[in-house]
Structure formats: structure tokens, C-alpha cells
Amino acid sequence: MEATTPVNGQESACPPPAAVLLNPGPVNVHERVRAAMTYPDVCHREPEAAALMRRTRAKATAVCGGDENHTSVLLAGSGTAALEAAVSSVVPRDGKILVLDNGNYGERIHRIVTVHGIPEHHLEFGWMNPMDPAAVDAVLAADPQITHVGMVHHETSTGMLNPLREIGEVVARHGRSLLVDGISSVGAEEFDMAADHVDWLVGTANKCLEGLPGVSFVCARRDRLEALADVPSRTFYLDLHGHYVAQDKVGAPLFTPAVQVMYAFEEALDLMLAEGVGERIARYTDFARRLRAGFAERGLRFLLPEEQMSTSVTNVHVPDGVRYADLHDLLKDEGFVIYGVQEQVGNVFRVANMGQLATDVPDVFLAALDRVLGKLGAAGVAA
Numbered sequence: 001m002e003a004t005t006p007v008n009g010q011e012s013a014c015p016p017p018a019a020v021l022l023n024p025g026p027v028n029v030h031e032r033v034r035a036a037m038t039y040p041d042v043c044h045r046e047p048e049a050a051a052l053m054r055r056t057r058a059k060a061t062a063v064c065g066g067d068e069n070h071t072s073v074l075l076a077g078s079g080t081a082a083l084e085a086a087v088s089s090v091v092p093r094d095g096k097i098l099v100l101d102n103g104n105y106g107e108r109i110h111r112i113v114t115v116h117g118i119p120e121h122h123l124e125f126g127w128m129n130p131m132d133p134a135a136v137d138a139v140l141a142a143d144p145q146i147t148h149v150g151m152v153h154h155e156t157s158t159g160m161l162n163p164l165r166e167i168g169e170v171v172a173r174h175g176r177s178l179l180v181d182g183i184s185s186v187g188a189e190e191f192d193m194a195a196d197h198v199d200w201l202v203g204t205a206n207k208c209l210e211g212l213p214g215v216s217f218v219c220a221r222r223d224r225l226e227a228l229a230d231v232p233s234r235t236f237y238l239d240l241h242g243h244y245v246a247q248d249k250v251g252a253p254l255f256t257p258a259v260q261v262m263y264a265f266e267e268a269l270d271l272m273l274a275e276g277v278g279e280r281i282a283r284y285t286d287f288a289r290r291l292r293a294g295f296a297e298r299g300l301r302f303l304l305p306e307e308q309m310s311t312s313v314t315n316v317h318v319p320d321g322v323r324y325a326d327l328h329d330l331l332k333d334e335g336f337v338i339y340g341v342q343e344q345v346g347n348v349f350r351v352a353n354m355g356q357l358a359t360d361v362p363d364v365f366l367a368a369l370d371r372v373l374g375k376l377g378a379a380g381v382a383a
């Protein structure tokens, strides 16, 4: 890349070299998504910004499988912004939430609930343990105070896909409301707002929807959003009902949104809808299958049984005698960014296959991995 021009005698930021991102978001984006960032500057209170938000909300809803009864509310911020908006806005003062937790992001819902002082039953399955719908059933049967259940669909920390359909069925049978963090599953996993009984779905632009970071959203039925008028908000900025009214009724955002990132998100949603959700799931599944076959051939061990894994994240034990940091740095020299895992799961590295990746990425990456493990003298790995 070209050196950047000094500004006011200061060297301006130099872009880093392009890398293949195999971390679980942010992802490599399509050229059209990046190009959308350069659309002309707009004022967020002009009709063109309102139109952009209206279109983007409708497209996000379509990708989530919502029908004409659903809509989406956009938030400026990463996925956690929309997650906190949903969690802090939907549970009434006399309500209580059951949080299902089997990893870092389940724990994040618990932490948000704690910050806002929301009454909670925290059901911990333990990291890497599958969620048990029968345990959820038992807690709901025993505690009529519980009004909401919060869970993560794809627990990105371990790469485990949680049994949303089964749990949705249990929650619906008990007449409670289900809030799902679908931040790393929307677009890449089988998902159905109605069939899975999801009342509140949280998503973000920069994971499997292949947009840029800075915009996230909550998809829900309109009547549920309307009913939030009776639920006092716990925050000023993340008041979901306030954002809904502003975007849906007033036609102007509550605060200044990340307009340029939203242009990029709309482009990403167009690409998603053109590809088709089924096709994208097939693409991710194929990349994951090729990566996993390659890891298995090399004698590398997975953190989870393959049937528990999502389509987009594979966690692999770092071979004996190798430090994660060395593996990361040498792979980065080869042009690939891998990701670490929270210490709870041990010495493991994460390889995600989210985003716009060239078809040959699994093969090229596995070849680079062979060179790197060779250099590191990895014991017990069949090269």
C-alpha cells in the first residue's frame, strides 16, 4: 500500500497489510460493502437517511426470517449494544429473567442483567456442556415469577450451537418470552423466528451478515415493541422502545446513527439476500467441513464433538509443546489472523470461517499451518 500523506506535519495512520481474517468477526467484507462507506456525506435527519434506515430495517428483518408482523430496530454500536438494549428494555420491573449460560456470551447476558439489577435465575451448564432443555423445563415449572428466558444461539467462545428449537419449544409451552443472542448465528445457521418461538432476536452487522462493525439490531414482532411503552427503560441511550418509536413512527433516528456503516450494512444485506440464507449456510458449512477434515488429517484434536459445532467456528487444541502466541504470530506472518479462546477452555485456538473468503482459503490456510507447525516443531502432528 502507498504511504499516506503527512497532515499538518503529522504522519497519518498507515493502513495495516491486508490479512485473511479467521477470527469470529469482524470479517473480510465484499468490495461493494467497503465501497458503500464512500457514499456522499449525509445529515442523519434528512429524508435520505430515514429512507436508508427504513430499507435496512426491512432487509435485516427479511434475513432473520421475520414476516410482516416483525420489524427491526437499528442501534449504533457493536452487537453488545443491541444485546444490552434488548435485555435492559424488555423485562418489566416485576419480571424476572432465566439466563442460560454455557460459555462467555451466556455469561455476558448474566453480566448485563446484573448491571441493571434485573431479577434473575442464572442457570449455568458449564463451559462446553450442552444446554439441557429438560433443566430449563424444570426451572420454568418451579418458578412462575420468571417472565423471560435469555440464551445465546451460537456460543462463539466454544463454537457450540445451542439447541434453540428444543428450548424455544419449552419456553413457549410455559408461556414465557424468549430473547436470543443470534449475533454469531444469524445468516449462518438454520433459524426461524416463528418455529423457534423467538420473541427478541439480537444480531449484528459484522459477523455472518458480512458487514462492517458499528451497527447492530433487534428484530421482534411489532406488537411486542409497541407493548414496551408500558415498560420503563433502564437506560437513556439503549431504550429499545424509544429507538423503535423514533425509527418507525417519527422517521428520524433517536441519536446520530453510524450512517456510513449503515450504508455498508445495507449493501451486505443485499448481498446476503441475493445469495440466499440457505446458500450462505451451505457455503459456511462447506468451508467448515474442509477446515475440519484438514485438522483431523493432521491429528489435531477438536474442543467439541463435531455434531455440537456451529457452521462458522472450529476450536482446536494447540499441539503439545506449542505456544498459542507463537502459532498466532507465525500464521499472521503468513497472512492469516486466528483467534484465541478464553482461558476456561484451555490451550485452544479458534478458526472462524465467517466473511468473504476466497474459495481456496481452507487449503491455503492448512498449507500455511503445516509450514508454521513444522517451524515450531510441533510434536505428534502428522504433517
Ligand SMILES: *Cc1c(COP(=O)(O)O)cnc(C)c1O
Pocket (backbone or CB within 6 Å): 025, 078, 079, 080, 081, 083, 105, 152, 154, 155, 156, 181, 182, 183, 184, 204
Ligand atoms: C461477537 C458476539 C457478541 C458481541 O460482541 P461485540 O464485541 O459487542 O460485537 C455477543 N454475542 C455473541 C454470541 C458474539 O459472538
